[in-house]
Amino acid sequence: MIDPRIEQYVERLSSPHEALLAELSAETADELGMTQMLTGPVAGRFLELLVWFGRPKRVLEIGTFSGHSALAMAAALPDDGRIDACELDPKRAAFAQRYFDRSPHGSKITLHVGPALDTVNRLEGAFDLVFIDAEKEGYVAYYEAVLPRLSEHGLIVADNTLANGRVVEGERPDIADFNEHVAADPRSIQVVLSVRDGMTLVRRAL
Numbered sequence: 001m002i003d004p005r006i007e008q009y010v011e012r013l014s015s016p017h018e019a020l021l022a023e024l025s026a027e028t029a030d031e032l033g034m035t036q037m038l039t040g041p042v043a044g045r046f047l048e049l050l051v052w053f054g055r056p057k058r059v060l061e062i063g064t065f066s067g068h069s070a071l072a073m074a075a076a077l078p079d080d081g082r083i084d085a086c087e088l089d090p091k092r093a094a095f096a097q098r099y100f101d102r103s104p105h106g107s108k109i110t111l112h113v114g115p116a117l118d119t120v121n122r123l124e125g126a127f128d129l130v131f132i133d134a135e136k137e138g139y140v141a142y143y144e145a146v147l148p149r150l151s152e153h154g155l156i157v158a159d160n161t162l163a164n165g166r167v168v169e170g171e172r173p174d175i176a177d178f179n180e181h182v183a184a185d186p187r188s189i190q191v192v193l194s195v196r197d198g199m200t201l202v203r204r205a206l
């Protein structure tokens, strides 16, 4: 979607991800494959810096895969910060948990295995930051479940909102429903960023 030369340039000039995340990415490729699902060094740093800046205490991640984005965010969380991470696939969850156990920030992460919507409905309290990165056809339901539970300065970050450019290719990828739902919603204020495969930031309109 983005000129590969720009992608390479951006990745070369962004701080590379920590050694443990680099190892996680390499082992993900060997063991799980589907590395296109990994958040990766640039989007991972973006999330880390958002956490650094926003100082959230309570983070919710929907779609953990092998744990890259959860660990990237955990690295910038204050000591009393917590991440509830949701993953449907037990094998992927077990892989992620192995890396959480090796990380100095792993104790900040609680991994919930099962359908994320069930987990979100079971969890109590408000969220300061919500990262949505699971099945695209579920984004509207996740949004509706978390928007009312955002803290006053809470933020939703939704990943892959440009569907590799398919949103403007005459197709109607699942994510288009989410994009239009949020755009039409007077309860929220959003920006769609053409970072990697598209990231949408949403806050409640107070």
Ligand SMILES: C[S@@+](CC[C@H](N)C(=O)[O-])C[C@H]1O[C@@H](n2cnc3c(N)ncnc32)[C@H](O)[C@@H]1O
Binding pocket: 037, 038, 039, 040, 062, 063, 064, 065, 066, 067, 068, 069, 070, 086, 087, 088, 089, 092, 114, 115, 116, 117, 133, 134, 135, 138
């Ligand atoms: C794009 S990957 C997440 C990538 C991850 N955030 C990272 O940084 O590497 C999406 C993940 O969501 C999981 N998933 C799909 N549907 C789900 C559901 N209903 N509940 C929880 N997880 C789900 C998939 O198993 C997959 O591992």
